[in-house]
Amino acid sequence: xxxxxxxxxxxxxxxxxxxxxxxxxxxxxxxxxxxxxxxxxxxxxxxxxxxxxxxxxxxxxxxxxxxxxxxxxxxxxxxxxxxxxxxxxxxxxxxxxxxxxxxxxxxxxxxxxxxxxxxxxxxxxxxxxxxxxxxxxxxxxxxxxxxxxxxxxxxxxxxxxxxxxxxxxxxxxxxxxxxxxxxxxxxxxxxxxxxxxxxxxxxxxxxxxxxxxxxxxxxxxxxxxxxxxxxxxxxxxxxxxxxxxxxxxxxxxxxxxxxxxxxxxxxxxxxxxxxxxxxxxxxxx
Amino acid sequence: xxxxxxxxxxxxxxxxxxxxxxxxxxxxxxxxxxxxxxxxxxxxxxxxxxxxxxxxxxxxxxxxxxxxxxxxxxxxxxxxxxxxxxxxxxxxxxxxxxxxxxxxxxxxxxxxxxxxxxxxxxxxxxxxxxxxxxxxxxxxxxxxxxxxxxxxxxxxxxxxxxxxxxxxxxxxxxxxxxxxxxxxxxxxxxxxxxxxxxxxxxxxxxxxxxxxxxxxxxxxxxxxxxxxxxxxxxxxxxxxxxxxxxxxxxxxxxxxxxxxxxxxx
Ligand SMILES: Nc1ncnc2c1ncn2[C@@H]1O[C@H](COP(=O)(O)OP(=O)(O)OP(=O)(O)O)[C@@H](O)[C@H]1O
Ligand SMILES: [Mg+2]
Numbered sequence: 001x002x003x004x005x006x007x008x009x010x011x012x013x014x015x016x017x018x019x020x021x022x023x024x025x026x027x028x029x030x031x032x033x034x035x036x037x038x039x040x041x042x043x044x045x046x047x048x049x050x051x052x053x054x055x056x057x058x059x060x061x062x063x064x065x066x067x068x069x070x071x072x073x074x075x076x077x078x079x080x081x082x083x084x085x086x087x088x089x090x091x092x093x094x095x096x097x098x099x100x101x102x103x104x105x106x107x108x109x110x111x112x113x114x115x116x117x118x119x120x121x122x123x124x125x126x127x128x129x130x131x132x133x134x135x136x137x138x139x140x141x142x143x144x145x146x147x148x149x150x151x152x153x154x155x156x157x158x159x160x161x162x163x164x165x166x167x168x169x170x171x172x173x174x175x176x177x178x179x180x181x182x183x184x185x186x187x188x189x190x191x192x193x194x195x196x197x198x199x200x201x202x203x204x205x206x207x208x209x210x211x212x213x214x215x216x217x218x219x220x221x222x223x224x225x226x227x228x229x230x231x232x233x234x235x236x237x238x239x240x241x242x243x244x245x246x247x248x249x250x251x252x253x254x255x256x257x258x259x260x261x262x263x264x265x266x267x268x269x270x271x272x273x274x275x276x277x278x279x280x281x282x283x284x285x
Numbered sequence: 286x287x288x289x290x291x292x293x294x295x296x297x298x299x300x301x302x303x304x305x306x307x308x309x310x311x312x313x314x315x316x317x318x319x320x321x322x323x324x325x326x327x328x329x330x331x332x333x334x335x336x337x338x339x340x341x342x343x344x345x346x347x348x349x350x351x352x353x354x355x356x357x358x359x360x361x362x363x364x365x366x367x368x369x370x371x372x373x374x375x376x377x378x379x380x381x382x383x384x385x386x387x388x389x390x391x392x393x394x395x396x397x398x399x400x401x402x403x404x405x406x407x408x409x410x411x412x413x414x415x416x417x418x419x420x421x422x423x424x425x426x427x428x429x430x431x432x433x434x435x436x437x438x439x440x441x442x443x444x445x446x447x448x449x450x451x452x453x454x455x456x457x458x459x460x461x462x463x464x465x466x467x468x469x470x471x472x473x474x475x476x477x478x479x480x481x482x483x484x485x486x487x488x489x490x491x492x493x494x495x496x497x498x499x500x501x502x503x504x505x506x507x508x509x510x511x512x513x514x515x516x517x518x519x520x521x522x523x524x525x526x527x528x529x530x531x532x533x534x535x536x537x538x539x540x541x542x543x544x545x546x547x548x549x550x
Contacts, residue, residue: 167384170378170380174353266429273432277427279427
C-alpha cells in the first residue's frame with residue numbers, strides 16, 4: 001500500500017497523474033456497472049437466493065456478521081492466530097534449514113531430494129494425516145499452515161544466500177573478512193529482497209493451510225463458519241464470510257508490503273532519501 | 286627483455302627495495318587453460334606499474350595471484366620477501382565494478398574495511414570523511430550508491446581502497462567502464478593520490494596510452510598462454526600533464542608497446 005504511494009510520487013508530470021485519476025474513475029465506473037446490474041437482476045427477481053443472492057443481501061449479512069450479531073470476530077481471530085503461528089513456525093523452520101544447507105554443502109546435498117519431493121506433493125492433500133497426528137484442535141490447523149508455508153522461505157533464503165555477487169565475495173576476501181562478517185555484512189543483506197518475497201508467499205499460504213484444515217474438522221475458525229453457512233444454504237452468509245477472508249488476506253498482504261518498504265529501503269528512491277537524511281542527522285565523530 | 290633477464294638473474298636475493306617479486310610464476314586453471322606462464326618481474330617500492338595486453342592474456346589472473354585470492358600452480362611470488370598464501374593486510378584491491386553495498390551510504394561503504402578490522406573509532410570516521418573529500422565527494426557522504434553516477438560510485442570505491450591503509454594497490458581496470466572524460470579525470474586524480482601516499486601500484490588496463498601515461502614501468506602481456514612479453518621503462522618526469530600524450534617521445538613508447546602486441550591492437 002505504502003509502496004504504491006511512493007511509486008506514484010515518482011510519477012512527475014501532471015498528465016500522468018491525470019491519467020492515473022482517469023484510470024481510477026474508470027475502475028469505479030466498471031465496478032458500479034457490474035454490481036448495479038447484479039443488484040437490478042435481483043430487483044427483477046432474476047436471481048435464485050440459493051445460488052447467487054443480490055449484493056444488498058450479502059452486505060446485510062456482512063454487517064450482521066461483523067456488527068449486529070458479531071459472530072465472526074472470534075472465528076476471524078482464531079484463523080488469524082492459526083495462520084500467523086503457522087507462518088512464524090514455517091519461516092523459522094524454512095530459514096533454519098536454508099542456513100544449515102548454506103553452511104554445509106553435505107547437508108545441502110542430502111536434504112535437496114526431500115525438499116524437492118516435498119515441494120511437488122500437494123500440501124493440502126496431507127490434511128487428513130495432519131488431523132490424525134495433531135487432533136481436532138488448533139494445533140492441527142497451525143501444523144497445516146506451517147506445512148503449506150515453509151517451502152517459499154526455505155528455497156528463497158537458500159537461493160538468496162547462495163548467489164552472493166562473486167565480485168563482492170572477492171572484495172570481502174581481499175579485505176580479509178571472517179565468515180561471520182561475510183554473512184552479516186554481505187550475504188544476508190544481499191539476500192533480504194528474496195527472503196522477504198518468500199515471506200509474502202508464505203503468509204498467503206499459511207492462511208490457505210489453516211482454512212483448509214478447518215474445512216476438514218474444526219469447532220471454531222472462519223473456515224468452519226464458511227462451512228456452516230453453506231450447509232444451511234445461507235449463500236449470502238457464505239459469500240459474506242468469504243469476503244471477510246479476503247479482508248484477512250488483504251491485511252496480511254499490507255503488513256508484508258510495509259515490512260518490504262521498511263527493510264528493503266535501498267530499492268525505493270523516496271524512502272532512500274528519507275533514510276539518507278536520518279543517517280546524516282545521526283552521524284557522530 | 287633486459288629487465289626480465291635482470292629480474293631472473295637477481296631473483297635469489299631479495300633486494301631491500303623490492304616489494305613484489307615473481308619468478309617463473311605460472312597459473313593453470315586446467316591442463317589446457319594456462320592463464321599465466323613463467324612470469325618473472327620485480328616491482329620496487331613506490332613504483333606505478335601498468336599491466337597492458339589484450340583480453341584473456343592473464344592480467345586479472347596475475348593481479349589476483351598477487352592479492353592472494355588464488356593459488357599459483359608453480360614458481361615463486363613474494364611480497365615484502367614473504368611467499369603469498371592469502372590476502373594480506375597491506376594489499377588492497379579495486380575492480381572494474383565499484384561493488385558498493387547498496388544498503389550503505391558512501392561513508393558507511395568507505396568505513397567497511399575499518400569495521401572488518403574491529404571497532405570503528407572516531408579517527409576512522411575522520412579518515413573516511415577525509416578520503417571522500419579527497420576523491421571529490423564532499424556533500425555526498427550520506428547518499429546511497431543508487432543515487433550516485435557510475436563515476437561517483439567508483440570514487441567511493443577508491444576512497445574505500447584508501448581507507449584500508451594498504452600500501453600496495455592492485456587496480457583491475459578500475460575506470461574501464463566509465464566514459465573517456467571521467468576516466469581521464471580520475472586517472473589524473475589517481476596519480477596525484479598515489480604519489481601523495483607513496484603506494485606501490487599495479488594497474489591493469491586495455492588502453493596503451495593510459496598504461497604509459499600513468500606508469501613508471503609498463504608490463505606488456507600477450508595471450509595463449511598468458512605471458513609477460515616485455516617490460517618497458519617510462520622515463521617521463523612527474524607530475525605529468527595530459528599534453529604529454531601528444532609528444533613524439535610518448536608516441537614512440539606507444540609504438541613500442543604496439544609492436545610487442547602485434548598489429549591487431
Ligand atoms: N576461474 C577461472 N577458471 C578457469 N579459467 C579461468 C578462470 N579465470 C580466468 N580463466 C582463464 O584464464 C585466462 C586469463 O584470464 P584473465 O581473467 O586473467 O584475463 P584478462 O587479461 O584479465 O582479460 P580481460 O582483459 O578480458 O579482463 C582466460 O583464458 C580465462 O578464460
Ligand atoms: Mg581481467
